[in-house]
Amino acid sequence: MATPITIVDDSAMSRKLMIRALPPEWDIEITQAANGKEALDAYHAGKADVMFLDLTMPVMDGYEVLETLKKEGLNTFVIVVSADIQPKAQERVMSLGAMAFIKKPVNTDEVSRILKEFGII
Amino acid sequence: MLSKLDAAPLLEFILDRVNIGVFVLNRNMEVVLWNHFMETNSQRPSQDVVGKNLFELFPELPKQWLERKIQSVFVLKNFAFTSWEQRPYLFRFQHNRPVTGGVDSMRQNCTFLPVKSSSGDVEFVCVTLIDVTDTSIYQSMMQDALNKLNEASNRDGLTGIYNRRFLESELNKEFCRVKRYDGSLSFILLDLDHFKNINDEKGHLAGDEILRRTSEVLSSCIRESDSLGRYGGEEFAVICPQTKLKGAMILAERLRQSVENGNFSFHNERVPLTISVGVAELYPDTPTYERLIHEADTALYQSKEAGRNRVTAFERPA
Amino acid sequence: MSLTPLTEDQRDALQEVLNIAMGQAGDSLARILDAFVELSVPRIRVVDVSHVADTVREMVGDRHEVTAVRQSFFDDLRGEALVIFGANGCKDLADLMGYAEELDQQSERELLLDVANVLVGAILNGITETLGTELSYSAPSIMAEKAQVETLINLDQLSWSHALLLEVNYSLENRDFKSHLLLLMAEEAIDALRGAIDQFMESI
Numbered sequence: 001m002a003t004p005i006t007i008v009d010d011s012a013m014s015r016k017l018m019i020r021a022l023p024p025e026w027d028i029e030i031t032q033a034a035n036g037k038e039a040l041d042a043y044h045a046g047k048a049d050v051m052f053l054d055l056t057m058p059v060m061d062g063y064e065v066l067e068t069l070k071k072e073g074l075n076t077f078v079i080v081v082s083a084d085i086q087p088k089a090q091e092r093v094m095s096l097g098a099m100a101f102i103k104k105p106v107n108t109d110e111v112s113r114i115l116k117e118f119g120i121i
Numbered sequence: 122m123l124s125k126l127d128a129a130p131l132l133e134f135i136l137d138r139v140n141i142g143v144f145v146l147n148r149n150m151e152v153v154l155w156n157h158f159m160e161t162n163s164q165r166p167s168q169d170v171v172g173k174n175l176f177e178l179f180p181e182l183p184k185q186w187l188e189r190k191i192q193s194v195f196v197l198k199n200f201a202f203t204s205w206e207q208r209p210y211l212f213r214f215q216h217n218r219p220v221t222g223g224v225d226s227m228r229q230n231c232t233f234l235p236v237k238s239s240s241g242d243v244e245f246v247c248v249t250l251i252d253v254t255d256t257s258i259y260q261s262m263m264q265d266a267l268n269k270l271n272e273a274s275n276r277d278g279l280t281g282i283y284n285r286r287f288l289e290s291e292l293n294k295e296f297c298r299v300k301r302y303d304g305s306l307s308f309i310l311l312d313l314d315h316f317k318n319i320n321d322e323k324g325h326l327a328g329d330e331i332l333r334r335t336s337e338v339l340s341s342c343i344r345e346s347d348s349l350g351r352y353g354g355e356e357f358a359v360i361c362p363q364t365k366l367k368g369a370m371i372l373a374e375r376l377r378q379s380v381e382n383g384n385f386s387f388h389n390e391r392v393p394l395t396i397s398v399g400v401a402e403l404y405p406d407t408p409t410y411e412r413l414i415h416e417a418d419t420a421l422y423q424s425k426e427a428g429r430n431r432v433t434a435f436e437r438p439a
Numbered sequence: 440m441s442l443t444p445l446t447e448d449q450r451d452a453l454q455e456v457l458n459i460a461m462g463q464a465g466d467s468l469a470r471i472l473d474a475f476v477e478l479s480v481p482r483i484r485v486v487d488v489s490h491v492a493d494t495v496r497e498m499v500g501d502r503h504e505v506t507a508v509r510q511s512f513f514d515d516l517r518g519e520a521l522v523i524f525g526a527n528g529c530k531d532l533a534d535l536m537g538y539a540e541e542l543d544q545q546s547e548r549e550l551l552l553d554v555a556n557v558l559v560g561a562i563l564n565g566i567t568e569t570l571g572t573e574l575s576y577s578a579p580s581i582m583a584e585k586a587q588v589e590t591l592i593n594l595d596q597l598s599w600s601h602a603l604l605l606e607v608n609y610s611l612e613n614r615d616f617k618s619h620l621l622l623l624m625a626e627e628a629i630d631a632l633r634g635a636i637d638q639f640m641e642s643i
Contacts, residue, residue, distance in 0.1 A: 011451050011452075011454060011455040011458075012448070012451055013448070013451050013452045013455050013640065013643070014455045014458075016643060017455075017643055020643060056458065056478070056480050082462065083458040083459045083460075083461065083462030083463075083478075084462045084465060084466075084478055085462050085463065085465075085466045086465060086466050086469045086475060086476060088469070088475045089475075103462075104455075104458070104459045104462065105459055105569060190553075193553075193557065196470075197467050197557060197560065197561060197564075198564060199467075199556070199557060199560030199561060199564060200556070200560055200575075200576045201553075201556060202552070202556060202578035202579060203549075204552070204578055204580070206545070206548075207545045207546070207548050207549040207552065208545075208549060230578065232578065241568075
């Protein structure tokens with residue numbers, strides 16, 4: 001069965017870049033979300049076994065999504081995708097419950113490596 | 122247009138002979154290229170330099186700083202710069218103005234360019250060094266001229282003391298300072314008595330001479346922190362920072378006595394001279410610096426009315 | 440405003456390119472200062488010449504006095520970068536970089552120029568790497584020290600009618616340090632930028 005994944009980013013181009021960087025052999029069903037609120041909706045609808053999450057977004061940002069998921073008992077695999085590449089920013093999201101961190105601009109090899117590392121593909 | 126093949130020797134020639142220092146360093150700070158300009162000015166031929174560590178070759182270079190600068194180009198893949206205004210030179214070279222220079226060594230502007238490999242990593246840092254000694258000399262000449270111009274525009278042409286424009290701007294500054302940080306401020310305005318008579322009876326040259334002499338006498342009385350200026354025709358003013366009315370009255374009285382005892386003369390003929398003085402102090406409710414001037418002027422008018430040759434303090438309405 | 444220099448897609452793309460570039464520049468700054476840099480969302484605006492001074496003041500905020508560094512960039516894109524610090528920008532930076540002793544004025548300026556150069560270079564490198572363009576830089580220079588924000592841009596000297604204004608802010612966690620980086624590109628440069636964005640969007 002296809003894995004439901006959600007790509008969360010306010011930029012349409014950024015979502016497109018992310019989709020393009022996903023390994024082609026991975027059997028998935030993609031949902032797109034433009035902010036944190038839409039991401040949580042997707043999660044509650046069971047469409048986000050894996051979530052690629054941007055941090056800076058209007059309405060509800062990535063940090064708030066992580067906090068909410070943590071409060072509700074995290075049950076999705078969150079990979080933060082961010083342009084803020086400072087080591088401390090990575091530590092911060094990891095401590096909030098993210099499983100992995102991918103820096104922008106995303107590249108296919110990096111995405112594959114992480115998905116393999118966690119046995120997702 | 123030259124093809125690439127033909128251009129190579131030409132480019133090499135230009136790089137070597139252009140009147141700009143060019144050298145290239147690898148990650149180990151070893152010199153990989155050293156052009157003619159660098160050879161001539163450092164008096165080190167290329168073959169003695171290439172392959173060797175820059176800091177071993179030139180121990181006088183500011184190693185810690187320069188290494189950090191060059192490393193930043195490798196790490197951040199970014200241009201870097203130095204300007205003679207902050208750091209007069211990188212290498213202590215002689216300049217080409219041994220006679221007219223007035224500076225001790227060549228002033229230099231440097232640019233550090235990242236040289237990237239096909240993989241995008243910075244392989245080398247290319248440094249260009251431009252002789253800006255001429256620019257630096259012109260700039261300091263210009264700065265001197267600007268300073269003089271600035272100074273001149275603050276001075277009264279006849280007496281050489283400050284002019285009204287400068288006095289008002291100083292007074293405004295002091296006014297703002299007191300408003301912000303507290304403190305005191307007084308202002309003295311004075312006028313030569315019967316000056317019109319001197320002009321009429323002895324001529325304008327005599328009048329001018331008296332104005333010059335008066336400004337000398339007044340200058341010798343004021344304190345370091347006071348500013349004396351010519352406020353108008355025969356009117357003078359003194360700004361007294363950090364001074365209350367009482368202190369300003371003492372100074373004003375000293376000014377009055379000095380002029381009265383000043384032994385003024387023109388063409389060996391004695392010219393008796395007195396002044397009338399008005400003094401005002403800034404109070405917390407004084408709304409503007411102009412008001413302070415107005416109050417001193419009011420007091421000056423009272424001195425005139427009361428028979429001249431006297432000092433009056435502005436009296437605040439109860 | 441009569442001019443719409445960027446379509447929504449182009450704007451979205453530029454915003455993302457700028458996000459990535461800002462992240463890289465922030466990382467460079469964090470490494471130099473050894474502190475965590477707080478990033479805000481970059482802003483993109485098209486301003487006409489009569490509003491540029493107001494816009495800059497609005498972006499920088501109503502600070503009394505600022506110190507500013509400017510730097511030109513040219514080649515595929517052409518424009519000017521302004522880095523605006525608080526009036527005590529030099530002192531703040533010297534503190535952060537652990538200069539224990541009082542710096543003389545020239546050393547302070549050198550420090551300010553270096554940091555501005557790193558910020559401008561990092562953000563523009565980020566943009567050019569994504570867009571596949573080439574850039575060169577002139578040396579940075581101090582534009583104003585302890586000056587009023589509104590005196591930074593002299594309207595009489597401007598020869599363009601519209602400009603693209605990209606704004607990135609950096610502040611430091613637990614520190615009273617803020618800097619604003621503005622990239623200003625006039626009409627012809629906007630065309631070049633638009634071309635580069637289109638090419639980039641086609642390639643993905």
